[in-house]
Amino acid sequence: MAVRKRGTRAPARNHQLVRILGVLRDVDRLGGTDLYELAAKWGAATRTIRRDLAALQEAGVPIIAEKGDRRVRWRTAYRDRMASGLTGLVDASHYLALRLAMQQAGPARRTSTIFAYLEDLSDRIEKALGPGDRERLAAIERCFLQHDRAVWDSAPPDVFWPLVDAISTSHLCQFTYKALGAKEPRDFTALPLRLFIHHGTGYVLAWIPKHDRILTLNLQRLRGLRSLRATATPPGGIDADGWVESAFGVWAGGPTTTYRLRFTAGAAAYVKERTWHPKQVLHDLADGGVELELTCGASPEITAWVASFRDSVEIVAPRSLRRDFADLGRWLASTYATGPRVLRPAPRAGTARAARRAS
Template sequence: MTRIESKLQRLSQIEATLVDHPEGITRAELARRFNVHRSTILRNLADLTIPVYEEGDRIFIDRESYLINLRLNIHEIIFIHLAGRLMTSNIDRQNPHAASTLRKLSTAIQGLAPQISQFVKGSANTFDNGSKKQDPHYMQVLEVLTSGWARNQKIHLWYHSQETGPIKEYIFSPFFIEVGAFGQTIYVIGRLDPDGTYRTFKIDRVERIELLTEKYAIPEDFNPDDLLNNAWGIWFTNQEPVTIELHFSWRVAQRVKETLWHPTQRLILQEDGSIIWQGEIAEPREMVPWIRGWGADVEVLQPESLREEIKNETIRFMNLYGIFAGSKENEK
């Protein structure tokens, strides 16, 4: 191996070592690892094309600026494109990082699939054009949460649970960031200090946020899929899930059958073409907007509390539009 080949190999190894050591590493440790003098490591660090910095005597890779080498085939690229398209319909704010991701993909496949490249570029534009609102604070909150999650550093945040509610302070360890199925927003799931309880925060409601230096570790047994298995969207509890039973009319039966709405879903076909839908849901109230969207083509059979909630809301709708039980208009 020539000197140049040896140096290039060592530069690659130094990069991999820095990536594998988020806590940083000293020049002396690098010199011992690669069996070279510390002056050689100093020269090698200067030759690196990746973003590095020093704190005290330790060398770190800048994990927010570091560009990852990733090789994708056209089907994997289309998956990312579809995920981006789904995000555009679920998030109402601009996101320059999402736009940049799709533009890079568009450029990468321009020679391979030029027509698809143009469509991917168009998807990128939807993340930073005038169709979505600018919200620098929202992006700053998301970026700080991402940094804390990536670096395993705790977060100090100020949060209001409702628009008119009091602002409360929390020390928080982010374990997972999730897109909400409803409500056009993003949530973060993690653990509170000092009691260690799990908590979900809606990032729209974070008034202020700071990245702390204190480290945390995500438990090995933490699994967001297990935690959210019975959630309709993002709400989870320590209680047993509630059995939900809905009766869908024959008019929408085919549409209901086409989709797996929840992992615990069970469908019972009826002789008249209608369907009984059953599922085990952590928090039934989270289903209300979805149930409401089916209008008169769905009836809540159980639990009784959810049935009463939908019934009372129906009565409010009738009063709102001046429709009263037994009226001819109500029979249409």
């Protein structure tokens, strides 16, 4: 029986397959690559690389050649087939994350896995864009006032990026937090869910497993943050998106309440051109006014917001808030019916001691 000799063809074929797959990976990177880069990387002649690219094209891989600054660059055209183009891939949140990673630096941020990924992606974008494209992006950016990014830029770096990391991987964190009015900070374990901005301040939405409730934490009041090894998933009844629908502002701890607020014709345009709550409903009134209906957790924030409209709003529901404003109206009427009360200033500490000695 003849024995077929094993030659070196199989290893050679394996090497060729590895090279072709490697070429495919290289041309699929943002910005693509050129023949000389591929030839140098894979130790092959440029004509061999051309054959590899042609074979991939015959297999149905959409590879195109584009003229660059000096050489023709080869890349895949998957992104070109997307109807929405780049805007379908990158929304405002993605852009913000990239810009933060491209502008910020420092050891505290670089320890974050998600920051390292964003930084790598931003480097690839920087290399893929020419000077003209980078200037055009900068010109677009200058068209907008970026208050939100300023909030993130001013957030404590030793907690901001670790929080982003923990949210993306569902890791529990040990928080050291000093609440407003508290004498000392306290420690507790929570799962960070979302970062958001409200009235020019950064907040983290977090779930406390021990008490099974959601709370909001001001980033400026965080005194320490330590990511734990343990991961967690909130119960089905607790989710960040549901919290957004139930909250009016930052605080959402009150009972679910339906508000019906009737605005005058003078305030109608201002009210109608804004979204006050994700599930608001507007009803036009015959006198030119508008009635706003929304359901959210009762909170002091919505009470203060309604009061800011002064005599341009009437509370239809709930009755409890209507009674509160009736009490407020009586207090305002009695307080402002006359001039301000004359009150003596409190004595300073040194003055009080001197008076006691004199007596």
